[in-house]
Amino acid sequence: MFKRVLFCFCFFSLISLSNAQTCCSGGIPLSNNIGLAPIEKGTLQLGIHYDYNNLNTLNFGTEKLDDNSRLRITHSILLNANYDITKRISIEGLFTWVSQRRKISQFDNTNLEQSSGIGDAVLLLKYHFSNTFGQNSNLNIGIGTKIPLGSTTETNSQGIILNADLQPGSNVWDLVFWTLMSKNFNFRPSFSVWSQLTYRNTGTNKEYLENSSYKFGNEFQAYLGFTDQFLIFNALTNPAVSFKYRHAEKDKISGFDFDNTGGNWISVIPDFSIYFKPNIIFSTQVEIPLYSNVDGIQLTPTYRLTTGLLFRILPKKNILDIK
Amino acid sequence: MKKTVLVIFGIIFIISCSSSGNNETPNDLPNNNGNNNSANQEWLIPINEVKDGGPGKDGIASIDSPKFEAAEFQTHLQNDDLVVGVIHNGEAKAYPHAILDWHEIVNDETVTINYCPLTGSAFGWKNIVNGSSSTFGVSGLLYNTNLILYDRKTDSNWSQMLLQCVNGNLIGDSPEIVSVIETNWLTWKSMYPFSSVLSRESGSFDLEHYDRYPYGNYLENHNFFLFNVTPLNSTLPHKQRVFAIINNNMAKVYQFSDFEGGNAIVDSFNGKNYLVVGNENIINAFELTDDISHLCYEYCFDYTETFFKDNEGNNWSIFGKATSGSREGQNLITPKSLVSFWFAIAAFYPGPYIYSE
Numbered sequence: 066m067f068k069r070v071l072f073c074f075c076f077f078s079l080i081s082l083s084n085a086q087t088c089c090s091g092g093i094p095l096s097n098n099i100g101l102a103p104i105e106k107g108t109l110q111l112g113i114h115y116d117y118n119n120l121n122t123l124n125f126g127t128e129k130l131d132d133n134s135r136l137r138i139t140h141s142i143l144l145n146a147n148y149d150i151t152k153r154i155s156i157e158g159l160f161t162w163v164s165q166r167r168k169i170s171q172f173d174n175t176n177l178e179q180s181s182g183i184g185d186a187v188l189l190l191k192y193h194f195s196n197t198f199g200q201n202s203n204l205n206i207g208i209g210t211k212i213p214l215g216s217t218t219e220t221n222s223q224g225i226i227l228n229a230d231l232q233p234g235s236n237v238w239d240l241v242f243w244t245l246m247s248k249n250f251n252f253r254p255s256f257s258v259w260s261q262l263t264y265r266n267t268g269t270n271k272e273y274l275e276n277s278s279y280k281f282g283n284e285f286q287a288y289l290g291f292t293d294q295f296l297i298f299n300a301l302t303n304p305a306v307s308f309k310y311r312h313a314e315k316d317k318i319s320g321f322d323f324d325n326t327g328g329n330w331i332s333v334i335p336d337f338s339i340y341f342k343p344n345i346i347f348s349t350q351v352e353i354p355l356y357s358n359v360d361g362i363q364l365t366p367t368y369r370l371t372t373g374l375l376f377r378i379l380p381k382k383n384i385l386d387i388k
Numbered sequence: 389m390k391k392t393v394l395v396i397f398g399i400i401f402i403i404s405c406s407s408s409g410n411n412e413t414p415n416d417l418p419n420n421n422g423n424n425n426s427a428n429q430e431w432l433i434p435i436n437e438v439k440d441g442g443p444g445k446d447g448i449a450s451i452d453s454p455k456f457e458a459a460e461f462q463t464h465l466q467n468d469d470l471v472v473g474v475i476h477n478g479e480a481k482a483y484p485h486a487i488l489d490w491h492e493i494v495n496d497e498t499v500t501i502n503y504c505p506l507t508g509s510a511f512g513w514k515n516i517v518n519g520s521s522s523t524f525g526v527s528g529l530l531y532n533t534n535l536i537l538y539d540r541k542t543d544s545n546w547s548q549m550l551l552q553c554v555n556g557n558l559i560g561d562s563p564e565i566v567s568v569i570e571t572n573w574l575t576w577k578s579m580y581p582f583s584s585v586l587s588r589e590s591g592s593f594d595l596e597h598y599d600r601y602p603y604g605n606y607l608e609n610h611n612f613f614l615f616n617v618t619p620l621n622s623t624l625p626h627k628q629r630v631f632a633i634i635n636n637n638m639a640k641v642y643q644f645s646d647f648e649g650g651n652a653i654v655d656s657f658n659g660k661n662y663l664v665v666g667n668e669n670i671i672n673a674f675e676l677t678d679d680i681s682h683l684c685y686e687y688c689f690d691y692t693e694t695f696f697k698d699n700e701g702n703n704w705s706i707f708g709k710a711t712s713g714s715r716e717g718q719n720l721i722t723p724k725s726l727v728s729f730w731f732a733i734a735a736f737y738p739g740p741y742i743y744s745e
Binding site (some may be wrong): 125128130131132134135167169171172174176178221223224225226227228230231274275276277318319321322323324325361362 | 444529593597603612
């Protein structure tokens with residue numbers, strides 16, 4: 066029964082996504098979704114997640130404007146693969162398929178622009194330190210790159226190239242720096258405090274609209290999270306809550322600051338995970354903005370939903386390793 | 389427990405997908421006239437030079453129910469603030485740049501005022517499309533970084549500075565132009581103290597919103613372009629405001645510096661003679677037809693409606709209307725003209741002549 070429910074869920078999810086002729090976005094959630102924690106040498110982790118980002122809030126700085134005529138949505142399918150090469154070194158790849166839409170409802174008229182396709186990917190090499198901050202603590206650092214697999218030449222129904230924000234890709238290599246710190250405590254070993262920092266140094270697309278250049282603003286994200294583990298009705302669950310700070314610099318077009326881009330955001334992310342099996346974890350989280358301070362006037366996230374499955378394939382134990 | 393979780397989240401997930409209206413395609417979406425412009429792929433301008441500006445169609449909302457206030461009661465405008473002025477059906481109206489920067493189009497009763505903040509160009513078009521009234525909206529597209537409007541009757545796209553429908557059912561049509569001038573608030577209210585002014589309450593934003601300029605240092609930085617311009621002519625500073633007469637796809641440019649303190653010049657361009665009058669804040673031009681070509685003109689603006697006079701004793705307004713004298717009530721013919729940034733004139737009308745004394 067359980068397998069059947071799981072199969073149905075995945076099946077309907079994929080059906081829904083394949084029908085989703087969606088359009089615009091606030092970007093593909095690359096930085097949000099990298100950084101699987103290492104387990105042990107030889108472990109392979111595979112994640113498949115769906116991310117829905119809804120932007121329907123128009124801000125001027127911190128001021129929310131009374132205008133909900135503009136809707137931007139990004140649907141993303143995210144595939145993570147992490148392999149722990151050694152006890153300390155692991156490598157992670159994040160691959161995306163993205164569907165973006167921009168829908169404007171004004172004057173009894175609705176206008177839609179949309180694009181979809183394979184998005185950019187991230188490759189991250191990570192190093193693990195144990196007990197850096199005392200017993201039961203972990204520190205992971207990583208460096209990687211965003212690989213420009215996505216198209217930047219998608220057009221609308223009239224053959225006009227969509228602007229950078231609506232393209233599945235960026236046509237640039239970015240540098241990605243990542244750290245993940247966590248600590249468990251003796252008073253409750255299942256309780257964990259963690260923090261993740263991500264910095265993305267973006268490259269410049271020198272072929273934007275054929276003869277311009279475009280650079281998305283460098284981006285910094287910091288998370289502070291709290292996780293615990295409970296047994297509920299014989300199921301192991303991990304409720305968590307984290308707080309996210311995101312800073313994005315202004316984009317640059319032909320070398321000049323592009324106004325009405327960039328800003329600062331703080332959000333809270335309740336998360337719930339459940340172990341279907343010891344090596345299959347279902348998780349879902351919703352990101353709710355607490356504070357948005359955008360440059361100029363911008364659509365800013367209204368909410369984001371991420372849900373999916375993580376599979377852990379542990380290495381086969383050598384009989385000689387078992388004492 | 390696991391099954392319950394799966395079912396709950398499965399339902400949430402499916403709802404979230406369906407709430408995005410994901411079965412719509414652009415062609416399914418209604419517009420208010422039932423036309424579908426995507427069926428018409430022909431453009432009079434190179435399609436690879438038509439750019440998606442970013443906000444999308446109607447993402448910059450036109451003002452369709454403008455509200456006005458009397459000039460004497462308005463409190464937001466400073467003397468140096470630029471306005472677009474029009475006299476239509478005997479009524480003087482001013483449309484502040486500060487509002488036009490955010491809305492670009494004002495669909496007034498019979499005239500559409502359209503203004504492109506990226507090229508600094510303003511026009512008045514009659515609200516007539518294909519023989520009946522229509523409003524215009526911001527298409528979200530740009531050509532040479534200049535506004536492309538669309539009409540809500542046929543969904544056709546119109547290039548503002550080309551003054552032509554460039555795509556859609558009305559391709560090749562030209563708008564009927566209503567003469568507008570661009571000047572500062574002090575000049576306008578001196579000439580037309582009983583003018584009404586577009587109110588900030590017309591738009592969807594808070595009143596203070598219009599104190600902000602949406603494009604950063606775009607006006608000051610002559611090399612800052614949001615979209616490429618072809619050809620880019622650097623003879624004058626790119627963002628310098630100039631006045632230009634347009635005649636058969638050619639342009640002649642007049643710099644405000646040539647009119648410091650007031651000037652009235654007779655000039656010829658492309659086979660026609662023109663009277664060009666102005667000062668450092670305002671310029672307008674008129675065709676010198678046979679019945680008035682023998683007159684001598686003199687600038688005489690004294691902060692009233694009278695802007696220049698002739699040796700017959702007639703006084704004329706900046707719109708070319710005789711306000712007193714034997715020709716009182718006569719209107720001079722205004723050519724196609726506009727105020728815009730230099731780069732835009734030079735891009736749309738390559739190789740423009742530049743007036744020099």
